[in-house]
Amino acid sequence: MSIKTDNNTENKSSKETGIFDKTKKAVSLLVKMIDKLAGMIGSIGKFIGKFIGALPSLGKILVVSALAGGMTLLVKAFASPLTIDKTENVVSEIKRISEFTTACFYEEKTLIESHYQIVETPVYKKAESDNKVMNLLGIQQKQLDSVVVDSVLAQIAYITHGKVRAGYNLSRINDDGLLIKGDTLTINLPDVEIFDIIVNPSDLEEFDRYGEWTEDEITVIVSKAKEEIKQDAIDFGIMEKAVSSGKEKMVSLFKTFGFNEVVFVE
Amino acid sequence: MRTNKLLMYLMVLILATSCGPSKEELMHQRVQTLSEMAELGTIEYTIKKIIKCNSDVWYKYGDRKILYSSVAYLKAGIDMSEFSPENVKIDNANKTITATFPKAKLLSMNMPLELIKEEYCRVTGLRDEFSTEERLLLKQQGEAAIREDVPNLGILEDAENSAKLFFETMFSKFGYDKVIVNFENEYKN
Numbered sequence: 001m002s003i004k005t006d007n008n009t010e011n012k013s014s015k016e017t018g019i020f021d022k023t024k025k026a027v028s029l030l031v032k033m034i035d036k037l038a039g040m041i042g043s044i045g046k047f048i049g050k051f052i053g054a055l056p057s058l059g060k061i062l063v064v065s066a067l068a069g070g071m072t073l074l075v076k077a078f079a080s081p082l083t084i085d086k087t088e089n090v091v092s093e094i095k096r097i098s099e100f101t102t103a104c105f106y107e108e109k110t111l112i113e114s115h116y117q118i119v120e121t122p123v124y125k126k127a128e129s130d131n132k133v134m135n136l137l138g139i140q141q142k143q144l145d146s147v148v149v150d151s152v153l154a155q156i157a158y159i160t161h162g163k164v165r166a167g168y169n170l171s172r173i174n175d176d177g178l179l180i181k182g183d184t185l186t187i188n189l190p191d192v193e194i195f196d197i198i199v200n201p202s203d204l205e206e207f208d209r210y211g212e213w214t215e216d217e218i219t220v221i222v223s224k225a226k227e228e229i230k231q232d233a234i235d236f237g238i239m240e241k242a243v244s245s246g247k248e249k250m251v252s253l254f255k256t257f258g259f260n261e262v263v264f265v266e
Numbered sequence: 267m268r269t270n271k272l273l274m275y276l277m278v279l280i281l282a283t284s285c286g287p288s289k290e291e292l293m294h295q296r297v298q299t300l301s302e303m304a305e306l307g308t309i310e311y312t313i314k315k316i317i318k319c320n321s322d323v324w325y326k327y328g329d330r331k332i333l334y335s336s337v338a339y340l341k342a343g344i345d346m347s348e349f350s351p352e353n354v355k356i357d358n359a360n361k362t363i364t365a366t367f368p369k370a371k372l373l374s375m376n377m378p379l380e381l382i383k384e385e386y387c388r389v390t391g392l393r394d395e396f397s398t399e400e401r402l403l404l405k406q407q408g409e410a411a412i413r414e415d416v417p418n419l420g421i422l423e424d425a426e427n428s429a430k431l432f433f434e435t436m437f438s439k440f441g442y443d444k445v446i447v448n449f450e451n452e453y454k455n
Binding site: 085091092219233 | 299303319346365382398401406415432439441
């Protein structure tokens with residue numbers, strides 16, 4: 001029994017020695033590789049150093065700037081773009097509508113807003129510390145002396161693409177609104193209305209910005225722009241266009257559906 | 267003499283490089299168009315979406331997280347400008363009408379900026395705050411994600427069902443006893 005135990009111990013120790021040797025070899029190989037890599041980097045560094053050293057001062061500045069720019073570009077190239085995570089689109093409401101859109105106004109406009117914002121800059125004075133060691137070492141503490149209040153101009157410029165859709169809400173035509181006499185159809189039309197003023201996030205482009213702007217401030221600017229786009233659409237004649245185009249389209253449609261004459265009552 | 271010439275060249279150079287539109291000019295630049303259309307919107311979906319971004323990059327210490335809640339209104343229906351009179355067959359003797367309409371499509375999407383609310387934002391380590399440009403980019407991606415999902419939402423099928431009901435009711439009012447409403451085969455986005 002004791003001999004068996006010895007054999008086992010011998011086997012175990014030989015196995016352990018094998019593993020130890022392998023690990024030792026692997027580590028030494030790794031160290032050699034790191035050493036070679038460091039050597040390579042060192043020689044590249046030396047070469048760059050010599051190259052830069054041989055250049056005149058303006059050349060040195062240019063090469064160092066090019067290297068820094070190259071590094072920045074490299075980091076940017078490998079940087080992943082800002083993307084959103086996948087989330088569900090939840091349908092919260094379904095509504096039956098009968099909107100006959102007959103005119104659409106499109107506007108591309110620039111929004112430029114500016115305001116003065118208050119910037120508070122603290123001014124510190126040097127003060128002696130209670131800590132004697134710090135004082136001996138010449139390390140002084142900062143103490144708030146005053147706050148300089150200044151106003152700085154903040155400006156933002158956006159390019160927006162807005163859309164206004166108008167037409168007839170056919171659900172407003174009640175049973176008495178349709179009168180059929182032979183092949184003549186008489187329709188009591190409601191007033192045309194604006195259905196949507198659309199400025200989606202994809203309709204916005206930040207052209208320029210300086211100074212601090214909060215998201216709420218930008219939302220207010222866009223809301224104001226939407227109102228302006230709506231007014232521009234009205235001034236441009238969207239309502240009149242919706243009426244003329246709507247009537248023309250309806251006459252042609254109802255004639256296709258078997259009527260010879262279509263009369264509109266407003 | 268030489269100094270004067272040099273100054274003149276400098277002036278020409280400044281004038282040549284400063285011919286872009288000023289901000290005042292930009293403010294008054296606008297493109298406006300008004301077009302006719304014939305779109306029958308038959309269904310409106312209200313979509314709620316969470317827009318979230320976890321901007322974690324290996325080369326910067328810290329992370330940035332932001333979460334928005336948003337609402338979008340989608341309207342779908344039939345573009346009647348694509349409807350041809352040849353697609354209507356009327357049998358006056360049997361008071362029957364058969365009409366084939368174009369397939370339903372998404373007519374409008376409205377994702378108001380006022381309804382996109384920041385619910386959570388955290389920036390740690392050496393990371394910069396989300397800029398207004400980045401925030402806009404995230405919202406644009408949220409909008410694009412809703413658009414991409416339109417074929418899976420069922421809005422186009424609902425728009426057709428609603429349009430069918432609309433035309434059946436209308437044709438019945440016009441005095442037709444039998445109404446057959448069909449749609450073309452392909453959906454258009």
